[in-house]
Amino acid sequence: MLEIRNLTRRFAAVTAVEDVSLSIPAGQLVGVIGRSGAGKSTLLRMINRLVDPSSGSIAFEGRDITALAGAALRRWRADCAMIFQQFNLVGRLDVLTNVLVGRLNRRASLSSLLGRFTEAERALAIRTLDRLDLADTALQRAETLSGGQQQRVAIARALMQSPRLILADEPIASLDPRNAKVVMDALRRINREDGLTVLCNLHTLDTAREYCDRIIGMQAGRVVFDGPPAALSGEMARTIYGVGEAEQAALESVTSTALRA
Amino acid sequence: MSNAAAIAAASVAADPGAAAVARIEALRAQAAQARRKATLGYGALLLLCIIVAAWINEVHPRALAAGIPRIGEYFALTVPKLEWAQLFAGPRTEGSLAFWFYRADEWGWLLLQTANMAAMATLAGTLGGFCLAFPAASNLAPRRWIYVAARRMAELCRTVPEIVYALIFVWAFGVGPLAGILAIAIHSVGALGKLFAEVVENADMRPVEGVTAAGGNWFETVRFAVLPQVAPNFLSYAILRFEINVRGASVIGFVGGGGIGQELYHVIAFNYYEEVSAIVAMIILCVATIDLVSEHLRHRLIGTARI
DSSP states (O other): OEEEEEEEEEETTEEEEEEEEEEEOTTOEEEEEOOTTSSHHHHHHHHTTSSOOSEEEEEETTEESTTOOHHHHHHHHHHEEEEOTTOOOOTTSBHHHHHHGGGGGGSOHHHHHTTOOOHHHHHHHHHHHHHTTOGGGTTSBGGGSOHHHHHHHHHHHHHHTOOSEEEEESTTTTSOHHHHHHHHHHHHHHHHHSOOEEEEEOSOHHHHHHHOSEEEEEETTEEEEEEOGGGOOHHHHHHHHTOOHHHHHHHHHHSOOOOOO | OHHHHHHHHHHHSSSTHHHHHHHHHHHHHHHHHHHHHHHHHHHHHHHHHHHHHHHHTTOOHHHHHHHHHHHHHHHHHHSOOOOGGGTTSOTTSTTSHHHHTTTHHHHHHHHHHHHHHHHHHHHHHHHHHHHHHTTTSTTTOSSHHHHHHHHHHHHHHHHSOHHHHHHHHHHHHOSSHHHHHHHHHHHHHHHHHHHHHHHHHTSOSHHHHHHHHTTOOHHHHIIIIIHHHHHHHHHHHHHHHHHHHHHHHHHHGGGTOSSHHHHHHHHHHTTOHHHHHHHHHHHHHHHHHHHHHHHHHHHHHHHHHTO
16 A cells, blocks of 8 residues: 655746645556646656655555665665666666666675676576566667567566566657557556556556556646546546647547557 | 467466576576686786786886885985974075975976966867867768778877977977977877767767758757767866876976976986975975866866766
């Protein structure tokens, strides 16, 4: 259970996230939607503590996350794996090492710095890659892979963290529809099979509708909608995206990433 | 679809990963062994080179052991005879600081000239290096021959030692700072040209594509897509070069290139031991001050550049 209470983040004159309160039970696949600049990224990055809140609190299973520092903070970061829009892999390292990066928090630092991983760790990394259909790329440099493959490597890295929670910040915004589907399917499968909570920023309505158990709509830093996909009316969507009726109809079809037969 | 199907099929099988683990581990072991072989081979080669180099250069433990105490002897000779009672007395009293630095005004002026030479040379070197850097960067050079010419030009400037240039210029322009400035400037053009070019080669090429696609010519691409990315690094390298040039300028006077070096050479040659230590102390103080200030400046530049 992730409990967010009155969370606010200000950047100089701009308030990116304003007084957000949410509670997310374990195992949910939650989509956060909204225009660019609505505060979706900042919200996710605050949960991982890549950004510190200006005020408010985040608690995970009763533990205050906002107060963590040092080793405890790094441990929490390992517990809530982050997936980025631009993948954030280390391009010049091979895929296997990129995936093993997900293990860093759970092993001795010195042997990591020398690049020594155990056979068991490598086996786990290869199995994880194999689950995402990528085992054969393991010894290639990460930068030689396509966008869709790189994002799946990033998911494998996230899984290696044995996380309690996955935070995905626009995971499919840089991908073509087919790869977008592969990545979203993988996230859903992890959510169903491993029972992991997934919190996913999306910029397309139909993806959110298709994959998520619950949709949170943000506008100008505030939560303006929170409910199941079925409850998200056209009018509500127009409020979230700040567009007129005709525009919205066009918007849904234009920004659709679904593959239609 | 096929990917999703493959994932589903893989998770159904009893131990789908085992085969993949065996396959990848075998490949990895192979690659690791090849790497180990290469490391051993090159390691042995490097060791051999070090031994040969030491033999050629007569680096011998016995010679080292014999010579090290003599360094101390020289230092001992240059130590001034200071006396507590007279420490702050006038320049005519033996044993006072003022007596040790009895020509401090002259040396101060020469040091100022030295720093000035370094500044002038760095300015000229930065301008020259800036002009060379873009054609000498493999990702921006418009033609292959321009790239090769710019690279060789930078090498020519860089590989001839400053002292050699200084000798030539002293012969041409006469004894004085002008010869020193020119010699250091030319060396700086070569060194900075290469460093700048490497910064340019590491620049992100996406903005270049953006400006090119908008119809910009080569100069506009450099100005709008590359310069904003590389400017902080250029400045940082130029300041580092200034630090190096201050040191270079203090010895260029040995061959008549102006600055404190001429005076230092004079007192060393005539065995004015106490004056050697006084001048060296002033040079160290001056160089250290400039280093501290410029390091501070450089860190501030890099700090702002990274945000």
